[in-house]
Amino acid sequence: MDAFEQFYEQYSSLVFHIALKMMNDRMEAEDICHDVFLEAFRKAEQFDSKRGSLEAWLAVKTRSRCLDRMRRQKRTICEDAWTDMPTAIESITPEERVIRRLDEEHLYEAIQQIPKTQRDTLIGFYYKSQTQQQIAQKMNYPLGTVKSLIRYGIQNIRKHWNGNPLGSASKEERKHE
Missing domain, CATH: 1.10.10 (Arc Repressor Mutant, subunit A)
Incomplete structure (x- = not known):
């Protein structure tokens, strides 16, 4: 078993359950689970064990991916139903993206402090x-x-x-x- 398979085997249940709870759709949860692991494996150097556990890092990544997917789905549904409405109404602004990222980092740090x-x-x-x-x-x-x-x-x-x-x-x- 290679490193990626071991990594996936050990943490896939955690990531999948978070995604399933947030998305309430098994197929979506599986897609998100795979996306999170590919991103985590590719960006493994971003993980800092001094800032917290690998589980918390994966949980935050999973939550972010779920929120992104929900936002995208909402925008797609809205565009399908209201083709004449500007999509800018539904899109997230750069400021909102920065605030969300800071909130996620703050939550990650808070979880690590308890x-x-x-x-x-x-x-x-x-x-x-x-x-x-x-x-x-x-x-x-x-x-x-x-x-x-x-x-x-x-x-x-x-x-x-x-x-x-x-x-x-x-x-x-x-x-x-």
Whole structure:
């Protein structure tokens, strides 16, 4: 098995589940999955392990690809239905593209800043489409702990997003880090 096959085998489930959850279409999700892996393999030098995990990098790339695909589909449907309307109305401006990219980078950084247990539960729940019960079994935690980790993870991402230091967690929050 070559490097690309190993890479694909290890992370394809994550990428596919994110795409499937966002697109709600198996064929679209498969297309996006293949696109993401080709891009990731071609641009592997852009990955910086100091900034975060490979899973988070792939999750952000998958989300971006899904949003691009949704935007393109919306524009195509609109152009088909309203051929006389200017397509510029539906297109994204360069400023919006920059803002979206900065938001994605900020989210990626925020995910990397939260404690690993919180990050793992959030990735499992939101990106791998695992139930809280499945996560609890996999991590060998009680269900209530998994629910708390998800809640605290979201709170910590919000704190990071709003510019608050993540180290200012309460005593109860630190207990689950």
